Amino acid sequence: xxxxxxxxxxxxxxxxxxxxxxxxxxxxxxxxxxxxxxxxxxxxxxxxxxxxxxxxxxxxxxxxxxxxxxxxxxxxxxxxxxxxxxxxxxxxxxxxxxxxxxxxxxxxxxxxxxxxxxxxxxxxxxxxxxxxxxxxxxxxxxxxxxxxxxxxxxxxxxxxxxxxxxxxxxxxxxxxxxxxxxxxxxxxxxxxxxxxxxxxxxxxxxxxxxxxxxxxxxxxxxxxxxxxxxxxxxxxxxxxxxxxxxxxxxxxxxxxxxxxxxxxxxxxxxxxxxxxxxxxxxxxxxxxxxxxxxxxxxxxxxxxxxxxxxxxxxxxxxxxxxxxxxxxxxxxxxxxxxxxxxxxxxxxxxxxxxxxxxxxxxxxxxxxxxxxxxxxxxxxxxxxxxxxxxxxxxxxxxxxxxxxxxxxxxxxxxxxxxxxx
Ligand SMILES: *Cc1c(COP(=O)(O)O)cnc(C)c1O
Numbered sequence: 001x002x003x004x005x006x007x008x009x010x011x012x013x014x015x016x017x018x019x020x021x022x023x024x025x026x027x028x029x030x031x032x033x034x035x036x037x038x039x040x041x042x043x044x045x046x047x048x049x050x051x052x053x054x055x056x057x058x059x060x061x062x063x064x065x066x067x068x069x070x071x072x073x074x075x076x077x078x079x080x081x082x083x084x085x086x087x088x089x090x091x092x093x094x095x096x097x098x099x100x101x102x103x104x105x106x107x108x109x110x111x112x113x114x115x116x117x118x119x120x121x122x123x124x125x126x127x128x129x130x131x132x133x134x135x136x137x138x139x140x141x142x143x144x145x146x147x148x149x150x151x152x153x154x155x156x157x158x159x160x161x162x163x164x165x166x167x168x169x170x171x172x173x174x175x176x177x178x179x180x181x182x183x184x185x186x187x188x189x190x191x192x193x194x195x196x197x198x199x200x201x202x203x204x205x206x207x208x209x210x211x212x213x214x215x216x217x218x219x220x221x222x223x224x225x226x227x228x229x230x231x232x233x234x235x236x237x238x239x240x241x242x243x244x245x246x247x248x249x250x251x252x253x254x255x256x257x258x259x260x261x262x263x264x265x266x267x268x269x270x271x272x273x274x275x276x277x278x279x280x281x282x283x284x285x286x287x288x289x290x291x292x293x294x295x296x297x298x299x300x301x302x303x304x305x306x307x308x309x310x311x312x313x314x315x316x317x318x319x320x321x322x323x324x325x326x327x328x329x330x331x332x333x334x335x336x337x338x339x340x341x342x343x344x345x346x347x348x349x350x351x352x353x354x355x356x357x358x359x360x361x362x363x364x365x366x367x368x369x370x371x372x373x374x375x376x377x378x379x380x381x382x383x384x385x386x387x388x389x390x391x392x393x394x395x396x397x398x399x400x401x402x403x404x405x406x407x408x409x410x411x412x413x414x415x416x417x418x419x420x421x
Contacts, residue, residue: 003069003185004287011064024277025057043243044250053268054260059276063215065283066199069184071191072217074253076260077276081180081200082108083269084214085147088176088198089113091259092232093144095121100138102129102148104155104393106200107380109178113147130322132163139167144231145174150189150330151181153366154376154400155393156314156341158326165193172229180204181339181366185290186331190219196255201275203367204337207282207289211275218255226254234258241266289369289405293338296411297403303412304342309349309419311397315340338403339366344419347396350375354399356418359406371404371411 001009012022030049032038040046049055059077067075078084085108093099101113103126113124125138129148146168148159161177168175177189180200189197199205201213226235227248235254238244242261247254264270271279294317301315313320316327317336328334344350354362360373364380374380377389377396389395403411 006068007065007283007286010068011061022058022061022277022280025273027056027273028052044245044252052273053270054264056271056273056276058273058280059271062271062276062279062283065280066184066205066215067217069283069286070179070197070217071184071188071219072197073220073222074256075215075217076256076264077201077271077279078214078216078264079269079271079275080212081178081198081202081214082112083267084198084200084216085109085176085178086112087259087263087267087269088196088216089117089122089145089147090120090263091255092174092176093122094234097121097142097144098123098125098140099145099147100125100127100135100143101146102127102152102159104129104152104157105147105149106153106178106180109147109149129157129159132160132167135164135167139171139173141231143171143173145176147176147178149178149181150187151179151316151337151339153181153339154341154374154380156316156323156339158316158323158330158336160326161187161189161192161194161330165189165195168195169193172225172231174225174232181337182331183286183290183337185287186294186335186337190217192330195219195222195225201279201282203365204286204290204293205279205282205367207286207367207369209365209368209370210282211278213271213275213279215279216256216259218253223248223254290337291335292405293367293403294335296405296408297336297338297340297401299408300401300403300411300415301340301342303415304340307416307419309344310342311345312343313340314342339400340403341398341400343395344397344399347377350397350399351378352421353418356421357414358418359410359414360401366402368402369405371406372402374400374402376400 063075127134175194176196177194179197183204197217235247298317304310305313316323354375360371363372376394
């Protein structure tokens with residue numbers, strides 16, 4: 001079945017009441033039939049609900065449905081996008097290991113990999129997403145993950161997914177792709193050789209800026225890559241924290257299984273059933289919304305490109321953009337989501353525009369149905385000097401837009417008056 005159909009039906013079987021909407025199972029725990037049932041659940045002899053930190057029927061629908069859209073085998077929902085990213089890395093690497101990351105990353109992912117993971121003894125080595133060939137020189141026998149974004153936020157680049165996964169597969173290394181901005185509607189990295197995808201559900205999945213959440217998806221057949229792979233001994237040897245369970249010996253998707261039984265159990269960043277329910281509502285309209293976000297962003301990008309006060313427009317859907325070829329190759333119908341940025345003369349000009357818009361809210365978020373304007377140099381990147389700003393692709397005159405679902409005509413008219421105010 002098509003993605004749009006699965007987005008409405010996958011993973012949910014109606015209960016005895018015939019409930020059309022997926023019920024919110026707001027509960028902490030679940031009653032066992034008897035002592036044997038309880039013992040079987042803990043021993044994985046039978047699968048079932050134990051405690052909502054580990055599993056929940058509403059979250060289960062969200063996980064099954066999202067895994068299906070992404071073309072994966074199984075998923076694990078978490079309380080935020082950042083916890084999904086941390087779990088994906090911590091499930092593969094430990095102290096003494098290293099990970100290889102694209103330089104073009106979400107701000108939180110940059111601080112996580114460069115600073116926080118360092119304190120856990122995991123070293124991050126960085127490569128330019130436009131130069132996948134440079135990855136090979138960074139690999140050694142302690143490399144456990146190659147991590148990058150399919151459509152990067154905030155630099156708005158498109159990764160050559162196959163070039164990166166081919167190098168990773170040659171060395172038996174896991175690839176983790178943050179697919180938040182592209183969403184499974186536009187891009188499915190698992191179909192291009194990636195092993196795991198991670199998402200912030202707080203963006204396009206919820207779609208209306210309603211809730212924080214994350215999800216991690218594992219590809220079909222990942223077991224074969226992990227089985228006997230010396231890099232991932234912890235999947236092949238008994239887990240003494242789980243009565244000697246060997247993950248590759250269980251007929252269940254091993255990456256999400258270990259992330260659930262070990263990381264979610266011990267670190268506890270579980271999704272609230274209510275938030276899982278909100279994400280299910282968002283998924284029902286995701287493919288419609290992404291088409292509209294993308295069409296609006298392309299129209300605005302084309303308008304901006306024609307305006308004399310705009311120095312440069314970054315949108316992979318424009319033929320003039322360096323990422324155009326990758327976007328055509330990896331994104332459904334070449335659509336590129338609602339994220340774009342543009343550069344005006346200097347800091348003062350940018351601040352004037354940000355203050356003059358009426359329809360765009362000054363917010364540090366993306367993927368809302370309402371349009372958002374952000375000025376990185378005065379907010380998220382304010383600690384950087386002018387030369388540092390230029391080095392990381394965020395000059396002081398750069399403005400980022402997350403195009404919402406207002407009419408393109410109104411979005412362009414408001415931007416025009418702001419540019420000319
Ligand atoms: C927002 C975002 C995150 C972090 O997600 P949270 O849900 O805010 O924790 C990670 N990656 C990308 C690309 C994002 O845009």
